[in-house]
Amino acid sequence: MQDSQDAPVWAQSESFPAKPDTGVFGFVDVKGNASPCENLDDLSKAIESSKLGIEYVWTPEHVHLLVPEELDELRPVLVKRQQSWARQDIQDGQRMTVLFGAVLVWAGYSAFTNGHGHWRAVWENPTLGISAILLLIFGLIPWYEGWKVLRKKPGSDPEYWSKEIGEARFDSWISRQKAPVCYGLLAIMLLTGVVQYFIEGGLTWGGKSLRGAGLLKGENIEWWRYFTAPLLHGHLVHWVMNFAALKYLARRAEVLSGWPHVVIVFLLSSLVGGVASATFLPEAPSVGASGGILGILGFLLVFETLHFKLVPRTSRRRLLAGVGLVALMGILGFSFVDNAAHAGGLFAGMVYAGLVFPPTKSPDRPRVLLRDKLVGLLAAAILVASAALCILKISA
Structure with a gap:
């Protein structure tokens, strides 16, 4: 990333922690656990098999920790992990959509019958509104976000990865302040x-x-x-x-x-x-x-x-x-x-x-x-x- 003082603080390498002394390569997961590796292939395989999010990586060429998106060699693995999580989000979203959709239909039917067939009773029923909000948050949004990830074809597009690096560094820096x-x-x-x-x-x-x-x-x-x-x-x-x-x-x-x-x-x-x-x-x-x-x-x-x-x-x-x-x-x-x-x-x-x-x-x-x-x-x-x-x- 940028070392220029004209760059925002989160883009400057010295704003990130120094790399550990153990291992030539390695990564730090979201729980703070450091996993050293001997070479880049081992690092890629370890990241692919990890069930946790990857916060940082380190290499011999850099003094400070990096976000994994900064290493070209790791990007295929990162895309694979993103797609795997996206499929899980879609499945979870579909299940929640069915669940809260059923609750929404039940709440609407109950409000309609209890309101003696008046649609205003349905529209103003709080249970119906809460069900719709839960359907949106836990069903439709995860479903949409997963679909959006699978729809992307980042490949080696430099503009895409530049945005990913900036967002990852910004979020990581914010979380440590x-x-x-x-x-x-x-x-x-x-x-x-x-x-x-x-x-x-x-x-x-x-x-x-x-x-x-x-x-x-x-x-x-x-x-x-x-x-x-x-x-x-x-x-x-x-x-x-x-x-x-x-x-x-x-x-x-x-x-x-x-x-x-x-x-x-x-x-x-x-x-x-x-x-x-x-x-x-x-x-x-x-x-x-x-x-x-x-x-x-x-x-x-x-x-x-x-x-x-x-x-x-x-x-x-x-x-x-x-x-x-x-x-x-x-x-x-x-x-x-x-x-x-x-x-x-x-x-x-x-x-x-x-x-x-x-x-x-x-x-x-x-x-x-x-x-x-x-x-x-x-x-x-x-x-x-x-x-x-x-x-x-x-x-x-």
């Missing part, structure tokens, strides 16, 4: 989730905790609920999906832009999402961190566009795919998904990035200014206080 603020946000979410679980006594959390600190709307909304509602969730599945999304997006934003902006964007977008929800969905109570999470997603979309040399284009496209997926889930689950909070949070994050960061052709990450740190500390203090108030209110 420290992101303490990301884990701080996750800790808050974990704490409130555990408290909800014990207070509600089950996996559905829309009772006492919703009344205690959720966003209950009306003419006189208690202002503090805008701060506590984003830290609560309606049920375990809601919490798990948001936890996973926050872990990925907050880490990426923190590593690329600096820790203060993650906290600021999450808090600001949560508040804007709450206001949007109260404005456009004034009758339905609301909980969930989705507004803040969508805010970070919107922030990354604009930030990475303004810093287009910092992030591979293929990685930026994944963010757009994420927006499309959220929009589709919002359509399928319109009867219970707070689309107003999602849209408000997304918009707030995009506006923040556009106002704070000017466009640049530099591949470097922006410096974190003193004012950013001060505002970030204030936002972090507000989030911690909100979490404490949230737990106090739902425990009362």
Whole structure:
């Protein structure tokens, strides 16, 4: 890869760990296990037989570890592994499509009969929407992704492998960076989730905790609920999906832009999402961190566009795919998904990035200014206080 200081940090060889002292060749799997090999043929065979993902490889010619896509000799094996996993994804997707498709049909039929033949009862049935979302996530998307991999014929196409190398190095570099603020946000979410679980006594959390600190709307909304509602969730599945999304997006934003902006964007977008929800969905109570999470997603979309040399284009496209997926889930689950909070949070994050960061052709990450740190500390203090108030209110 590039050693020039004009290249982004993830493209510079010294940004990756030094190779181990054992073995002429070798690889490191996703669990961190190093497997030395004596020659390139042994390395290729060992990678082909491994059941785990391959994070790095090393060779005699390089001082630092490489991603496996960088070695021409390994590419046929990598393609073979990708195709094998793609076939498995297709099989799993087909099974899940049959399973959740059957659940979807059953839910639709039950809603239709219980609604005395009214189609509106089918359209507004939450079980139907949840079934459709599960069908999409666990059935259709894996099926499509597997088909897309098998459809590719990369061969020795240099443009294809250049994109693969960039994306692999970027993802690997991101995963190795420290992101303490990301884990701080996750800790808050974990704490409130555990408290909800014990207070509600089950996996559905829309009772006492919703009344205690959720966003209950009306003419006189208690202002503090805008701060506590984003830290609560309606049920375990809601919490798990948001936890996973926050872990990925907050880490990426923190590593690329600096820790203060993650906290600021999450808090600001949560508040804007709450206001949007109260404005456009004034009758339905609301909980969930989705507004803040969508805010970070919107922030990354604009930030990475303004810093287009910092992030591979293929990685930026994944963010757009994420927006499309959220929009589709919002359509399928319109009867219970707070689309107003999602849209408000997304918009707030995009506006923040556009106002704070000017466009640049530099591949470097922006410096974190003193004012950013001060505002970030204030936002972090507000989030911690909100979490404490949230737990106090739902425990009362």
